[in-house]
Each structure stands twice: as C-alpha cells, then as structure tokens.
Amino acid sequence: MSSFPSPKEGVRGRLTPMMKQYLEIKRQYPDCILFFRMGDFYEMFFEDARTASRILEIALTSREKGEKEKVPMCGVPYHAASPYIAKLLQHGYKVAICEQVEDPRTARGIVRREVVRVITPGMAVEEEGLRGDENNYLMALCEEEGSYALGFLDLSTGDFKGCLLEGRELLESEIAKNNPREALLPEGMKAAGRQLEKAFPWMLINYLPVEYFDPEGVERFSREDPPLPLKRAAGAILRYLLETQKVEPTHIRPLEIYRTEQYLILDETTQRNLELFSPLRGSGRKGSLLGVLDRTTTAMGRRKLRQWLAYPLRDTEEIGRRLEAVASLKEAPLERDSLRELLEGVADIERLNARLALGRANPRELVALKGSLERVPEIRERLLSFGSDLLQEIAQGLDPLEEVVERIGERIVDDPPATITEGGIIRDGYHQELDELRSISREGKGWIARMEAEERKRTGIPSLKVGYNQVFGYYIEVTRPNLHLVPEDYVRKQTLKGAERFITPKLKEYERKVLGAEERIKALEHELFLRLREELIAYCPRIQGLACRLAELDVLISLAQVAEENRYVRPSLTEEDRIEIKEGRHPVIEQMD
DNA sequence: TGATGTCTGTCGGCTT
DNA sequence: AAGCCGACGGACATCA
Numbered sequence: 001m002s003s004f005p006s007p008k009e010g011v012r013g014r015l016t017p018m019m020k021q022y023l024e025i026k027r028q029y030p031d032c033i034l035f036f037r038m039g040d041f042y043e044m045f046f047e048d049a050r051t052a053s054r055i056l057e058i059a060l061t062s063r064e065k066g067e068k069e070k071v072p073m074c075g076v077p078y079h080a081a082s083p084y085i086a087k088l089l090q091h092g093y094k095v096a097i098c099e100q101v102e103d104p105r106t107a108r109g110i111v112r113r114e115v116v117r118v119i120t121p122g123m124a125v126e127e128e129g130l131r132g133d134e135n136n137y138l139m140a141l142c143e144e145e146g147s148y149a150l151g152f153l154d155l156s157t158g159d160f161k162g163c164l165l166e167g168r169e170l171l172e173s174e175i176a177k178n179n180p181r182e183a184l185l186p187e188g189m190k191a192a193g194r195q196l197e198k199a200f201p202w203m204l205i206n207y208l209p210v211e212y213f214d215p216e217g218v219e220r221f222s223r224e225d226p227p228l229p230l231k232r233a234a235g236a237i238l239r240y241l242l243e244t245q246k247v248e249p250t251h252i253r254p255l256e257i258y259r260t261e262q263y264l265i266l267d268e269t270t271q272r273n274l275e276l277f278s279p280l281r282g283s284g285r286k287g288s289l290l291g292v293l294d295r296t297t298t299a300m301g302r303r304k305l306r307q308w309l310a311y312p313l314r315d316t317e318e319i320g321r322r323l324e325a326v327a328s329l330k331e332a333p334l335e336r337d338s339l340r341e342l343l344e345g346v347a348d349i350e351r352l353n354a355r356l357a358l359g360r361a362n363p364r365e366l367v368a369l370k371g372s373l374e375r376v377p378e379i380r381e382r383l384l385s386f387g388s389d390l391l392q393e394i395a396q397g398l399d400p401l402e403e404v405v406e407r408i409g410e411r412i413v414d415d416p417p418a419t420i421t422e423g424g425i426i427r428d429g430y431h432q433e434l435d436e437l438r439s440i441s442r443e444g445k446g447w448i449a450r451m452e453a454e455e456r457k458r459t460g461i462p463s464l465k466v467g468y469n470q471v472f473g474y475y476i477e478v479t480r481p482n483l484h485l486v487p488e489d490y491v492r493k494q495t496l497k498g499a500e501r502f503i504t505p506k507l508k509e510y511e512r513k514v515l516g517a518e519e520r521i522k523a524l525e526h527e528l529f530l531r532l533r534e535e536l537i538a539y540c541p542r543i544q545g546l547a548c549r550l551a552e553l554d555v556l557i558s559l560a561q562v563a564e565e566n567r568y569v570r571p572s573l574t575e576e577d578r579i580e581i582k583e584g585r586h587p588v589i590e591q592m593d
Numbered sequence: 594t595g596a597t598g599t600c601t602g603t604c605g606g607c608t609t
Numbered sequence: 610a611a612g613c614c615g616a617c618g619g620a621c622a623t624c625a
Contacts, residue, residue: 016620016621016622017620017621018619018620018621019620037618037619038600038601038618038619038620039617039618039619039620040602040603040616040617040618040619041600041601041602041617041618041619042601043600043601043619044601049601053601058601058602059600059601059602060601061599061600061601062600063599063600063620063621064599064621064622073600073601074600074601075600075601075602076601076602076603077601077602077603077604077617079603079604079617080602080603080604084602100618100619104618104619110619110620111619111620469605469606470605470606470616470617471605471606471615471616496607496608497607497608497609
C-alpha cells in the first residue's frame with residue numbers, strides 16, 4: 001500500500017464492504033433515489049438521504065464511517081415503504097429498489113444485493129400510483145427529418161401502440177389524448193422537451209442517450225414491420241422497460257401501429273372545448289361528455305370508454321357495428337341489468353394480469369381473478385341470446401379459462417391474506433407435507449392449551465394463564481397474590497406490574513415444536529404459491545384477451561344504459577358531407593342543473 | 594474473537 | 610386511551 005494513495009484509493013480503502021457495495025450499486029442508478037435494503041429497513045445514504053429526509057419528513061441521521069466523516073442516512077421499514085415511495089414519485093423522483101438477494105443465514109460476509117426494479121410514474125402497476133379510470137402511459141418520442149414517432153406503453157395493462165406524425169401540429173394533441181405520465185426523449189431533443197414540459201407540467205421527462213432508441217429487436221413485439229422512427233421509439237420503451245422491471249413481461253401486447261387518419265382528428269383545443277374528458281371550468285370528469293356517458297361497472301370499461309372517446313371511429317361500418325350492439329342492449333333492459341350485475345363482480349383483471357405477468361400478484365388477487373373468471377360462463381351464456389354481430393363476436397371470444405379457475409381453486413383458500421410469506425394461503429388437502437406440518441402445529445398448540453387447564457389444577461391457581469407474544473414466546477402468567485403457589489419447576493422469565501411470567505422446559509419444548517412447524521409451513525406455502533403463480537403466467541395472453549372483451553362489453557352496456565336514461569336515439573350514418581339534427585339536445589349542457 | 598450498542602419508522606405490548 | 614419502550618434485521622463500531 002502506498003503511503004500517498006490517490007484520493008480515490010484513499011477513500012475506497014477505508015470503505016466498509018457495505019459502503020463499497022452501496023456505492024457500486026448507486027453508481028448504476030445516479031438519477032434515482034436508491035432504497036437500499038438493510039434487514040427490515042430501506043436505507044438511503046449521502047445526497048439521497050438528505051433529499052428523502054426533507055421530502056418525506058423523516059429523521060436524517062448518520063452512519064459512522066471508518067474515519068471521522070459521517071455518512072448521512074435515513075430509512076423506512078420495508079412493510080411501510082409504499083406511501084414513502086409514492087411521495088417521492090409525486091415529487092418527480094424515481095426510486096430504485098435494492099433487495100437482499102441472498103439468504104443472510106447462509107451468506108458469507110455481507111449479503112448480495114441487487115436492484116430488483118426501478119419505480120417510476122410511467123412504470124406503475126400497483127393500485128397506488130395508478131388511476132383506475134385512465135391508462136398510465138409511458139411515452140417515447142423521437143424525430144427523424146421532420147416527422148415524429150410516438151410510442152406509448154401502459155405497463156399496467158400491456159397496451160403498446162405507436163404512430164408516426166408528419167410535422168408538429170398534431171404532436172401535442174396526440175400526446176394529450178393519451179396523457180402520459182412519463183416520457184423518454186433522446187438527449188438531442190431538449191428543446192422539444194422544454195415545450196412538452198410547459199404543455200404537460202406533470203409529466204416526468206427522461207433524456208436518454210441516443211443509443212437507447214435502438215430499433216434492433218423491436219419486430220419481436222410487432223406483427224408488421226414498423227417504420228424506422230417508430231422502431232426507435234418502441235425500442236427505447238422496451239429497453240427502459242427491461243432496465244426498470246428486470247423481467248421480460250409476458251403481457252405486453254404486440255405493438256399496434258395506428259395512423260391518426262384512422263380516427264376523427266381532435267386537436268387539443270377541440271378536446272377541451274367539447275369538454276370530452278373534463279369540463280372547461282373545474283376538473284375531474286363530472287360535467288364532461290365522459291362523465292355523462294360513463295355508466296360502466298368495471299375499471300377496464302372506464303378506461304376503454306375513455307379510449308373510444310379519444311379515438312372516435314371514422315369507418316361507418318365499424319361505427320354501425322357498435323351502434324347495433326348498443327341498440328340491441330338498449331332494447332333488452334332486463335338482460336342488460338343482469339349482465340351489469342355480473343360485471344359488477346369482475347375485478348380489474350387487466351391490471352391484475354399485469355401484476356401476475358410481472359411476478360407481483362398476491363394470493364388475494366389470484367382469488368379475485370378466480371372469482372371474476374367464474375362469472376364468465378354466465379356472461380357468455382346471456383350474451384349469446386343477443387342478435388348483434390359485435391355482441392356475438394364478444395360472446396364467442398369470452399374465454400372462461402377453466403384451468404386457471406381450477407388451479408387457483410384447488411390450491412388457494414377462499415379468503416387468503418395479501419402477504420405471500422406469512423402462510424394461510426394454501427388449502428388443506430393439497431399438499432401432504434403441509435398437512436402434516438399443520439397437524440404437528442395443531443397438536444402442539446392443543447397440548448399447550450390443555451396444559452393451562454392442567455396447571456391450574458396442579459397449582460390451585462385459578463387465574464393462571466398461558467399466553468404468547470413475539471418476544472418471549474409461550475409463557476405461564478401468574479398474578480402477584482398467587483405467586484406463593486408457584487411450583488419449583490417454573491422458571492421466571494419476566495416480571496410485570498401485577499404478575500410474573502414463567503416457563504417450563506416442557507412448555508418450551510412444545511413451543512419449539514409449534515414454532516418450528518410454523519416456520520416450515522410459511523416457507524412451504526410461499527414456495528407453493530410461487531409455483532402456482534409461475535404456472536399461471538402461461539395464461540396471461542388469454543386473460544388479457546378476456547379482459548379486453550369484457551371492457552368492450554362494459555362500455556357497450558354503459559352506452560345502452562345512458563341511451564335509455566337520457567332518451568338518446570340511434571343516428572343513421574351516410575357518407576354524405578352533411579349533418580342533420582332534429583330537436584337536438586346537448587348531452588353535457590342538458591345535464592347541468 | 595465475541596459480546597454489546599447504534600440506527601431510521603412502525604407496531605405490539607406493557608404501563609399509566 | 611394515550612404514552613412509552615423495545616424489537617424488527619442487517620452491518621458496523623466499540624470495547625473486552
């Protein structure tokens with residue numbers, strides 16, 4: 001070792017292994033707040049700690065380093081991290097989640113740690129951080145010789161689409177239609193980025209090196225061969241996706257390439273003045289066309305209705321199909337109501353599917369999926385009685401996914417917890433070893449329960465109680481006035497205000513039995529759950545197809561409902577360049593008081 | 594080399 | 610019912 005080490009070596013040499021590991025990981029995520037898992041806490045250091053403590057209003061403390069310097073530190077427990085993460089996102093930060101990826105019991109030295117995902121506004125898939133009634137898009141924009149390519153991905157639903165725009169005019173209205181939360185731009189487009197920032201102040205803009213906009217391999221995610229600029233935009237999205245999620249999701253739909261001319265062009269001013277999504281005065285959907293038309297029962301339907309409004313069809317045949325479906329639903333109010341009732345029990349399986357595909361679905365969500373799927377056969381049955389082509393097509397396409405229902409039903413209990421490591425998930429009778437462990441645990445607990453009665457008799461202390469807590473495990477509690485009756489074999493463990501707590505070797509022996517079995521049970525249930533989730537991933541595309549059809553059905557029912565309530569009539573369409581309205585009313589204005 | 598203390602926010606459990 | 614305290618689980622410093 002040199003007596004005059006370079007500054008770098010000097011610092012490095014004195015770093016603890018943990019700090020070395022931290023800095024190495026932090027180096028790869030300079031633009032994120034790094035949540036560094038340490039036992040039960042996510043800890044932040046240096047600048048991250050200063051920033052986070054300020055925004056989150058938590059204590060800024062420090063960790064002593066080898067020398068006099070102190071390392072600023074703050075942290076939150078893992079089980080309460082999500083509101084803190086949400087708050088950082090709200091403030092425009094991204095959060096990199098670094099987990100311990102090794103069992104600390106078997107690790108040599110410090111445990112290995114890795115960033116398992118990066119949480120950004122545009123990559124949200126959990127309920128918090130998402131709006132149920134709107135897609136949550138990540139956008140990529142790039143420019144080539146005056147034409148712009150726009151790519152959109154909603155990771156929470158798998159929606160993936162893009163278009164090419166000649167010139168700038170329509171750029172902002174196209175973006176506004178999709179209202180992306182986050183954008184990827186090449187570093188060279190900072191000027192355009194600043195304009196976007198002004199138009200969409202809530203959008204997080206990432207400037208990425210131009211290599212990110214890599215067209216290579218995009219065909220895999222597309223049915224047709226996209227034009228080069230669009231390939232670049234889509235490529236940036238896919239790369240960002242991979243880098244933030246660390247898994248290749250199976251629920252991303254093939255890139256849908258659309259042209260703006262396929263739909264009625266609605267520039268931003270028109271969108272606003274027609275009060276399509278929100279009223280001119282005020283915010284929210286109330287007092288907008290969307291608010292008037294929305295009688296949907298599922299979140300999937302609400303999102304779909306919004307899309308339909310943002311992208312009005314131009315093809316009269318397609319419009320006719322929708323109108324026919326709405327008309328036939330309008331004419332059958334009773335059947336429509338029962339369909340609605342059935343849909344009310346359908347969860348947001350589109351987003352649930354995304355969490356499944358990303359390996360983040362919990363037992364409760366799987367049961368919700370099963371409950372939703374169980375309604376499909378009846379929905380299908382009822383739908384088949386309708387004459388409309390579109391409804392028939394939807395009915396034919398409704399996939400009841402019996403194997404998924406079966407697999408979940410035979411393994412997961414009806415009302416499981418949301419956690420995956422605490423047991424209580426797997427049904428009795430599914431797995432032999434699990435059943436055996438459960439009976440060991442039950443027997444142990446039974447013995448302990450019986451012990452209470454026996455010890456009362458033996459000692460003559462009627463108020464003697466056997467209790468349990470996390471810290472001391474099982475104990476025998478005797479109130480102060482009865483202490484003189486305590487037998488010799490009791491070992492004092494804890495003294496309370498009006499009582500003392502004891503253990504006996506026999507009690508601890510059964511405790512070991514119970515706790516040992518329970519630990520194994522939790523581990524085994526965890527393993528069995530992961531296995532099931534893994535198996536179900538194969539069904540993701542089918543679940544997604546189902547979700548899409550249910551969403552469409554929900555919208556059609558909603559439109560039929562509102563047509564009846566507000567006495568709308570079905571328009572006739574011609575290819576002529578003229579519009580004729582008799583005794584017309586304004587759908588939004590007439591709703592105002 | 595081992596035992597003991599330290600450090601976030603939260604929660605359970607004891608005390609008042 | 611509110612208040613107070615320790616454990617949670619890692620890594621590390623300090624002291625024996």
